[in-house]
Amino acid sequence: MANYSKEDLLQIVKRIGAYLSNKVSKILNTQDLRSVWAIAGFAVAVIFTWRLFRTPSAPRRRQPKRQPHGSSSSGVTGHLDANVLPSDIIDSRAQTVIDEFFQPVKPTLGQIVRQRLSDGRKVTCRLLGVILEESTPEELQNQATVRSSVLEVLLEITKFCDLYLMETVLDDESEKKVLMALENAGIFTSGGLVKDKVLFCSTEIGRTSFVRQLEPDWHIDSSLEISTQLARFIKYELHISTTKTDRIASNVFSSSSLEQFFSS
Known part of the structure; x- marks a missing residue:
């Protein structure tokens, strides 16, 4: 899994936190049967998200010297920096975690x-x-x-x-x-x-x-x-x-x- 910058992780956790805070508030106000699971999901989801996107920082390899213009660059072209993620990808990953923890639970x-x-x-x-x-x-x-x-x-x-x-x-x-x-x-x-x-x-x-x-x-x-x-x-x-x-x-x-x- 690619490493994400601290800023990316912070944005994901913030979005999930805001969503879940609003969700739990609504559940508590309506005394929904799933309130216990929702509150537990609130804590677990944030921890899960942090651990999901947080990977150990591997030592940076020394960047190879820049090749002359005449050398082949086929292995470099088209490669994107793993730390540069569009906001829609961050939103998608955050929403995936949220959806996973808030699947409808059929009451007994x-x-x-x-x-x-x-x-x-x-x-x-x-x-x-x-x-x-x-x-x-x-x-x-x-x-x-x-x-x-x-x-x-x-x-x-x-x-x-x-x-x-x-x-x-x-x-x-x-x-x-x-x-x-x-x-x-x-x-x-x-x-x-x-x-x-x-x-x-x-x-x-x-x-x-x-x-x-x-x-x-x-x-x-x-x-x-x-x-x-x-x-x-x-x-x-x-x-x-x-x-x-x-x-x-x-x-x-x-x-x-x-x-x-x-x-x-």
Whole structure:
């Protein structure tokens, strides 16, 4: 690699420093998920750039005596001084280093869940229409089926949230079917959920009362009526509905499914 003058190196580091300072400032202001990597990249990139372009200075060879005009000069013609670099080459090399350290990093599902829930620590969630395929208490009298597509998100929520599941049921057999379905899906073994945090009631009013007593940071429900009633009392809500509805309140979000809400 050719040697670069101190002035060239200084210009490269200055350009990278200015770019990265601006980048990190924007990231910190927006609390981007990649802030930790960006700050680390800031330090590493400058060091990397310095080491990339800094090569040990080899002893200068004695310049050969100037040949007479009659001697051959084919080995000299077209040779450029390595220390003379056009500014566009310096810019290109600096930008290459910057791009390498600021490649988009895809956040993990756990990071997305935490960000979307705004680091809420307690979550209450209805079962019907959200966790279960069934949508009415009458269907639970026959069977209870956990939606496989929601499992990964549900388990991520249990890793850092105190999660309570709840549902309105018509009889004790429905309760048993729900608990068995959740157990078979591995929710009690793979996540932080325990059976005592699966609550059952006989009326919709009872479910509303459960939520208000628990005072969660988030409540997730598929009932428009209950979501509307709780909007005044709960910090954030997620209303699950396959049909598009008008926004209930500024603190109530909507999605076609729980996993869709955390898909990006």
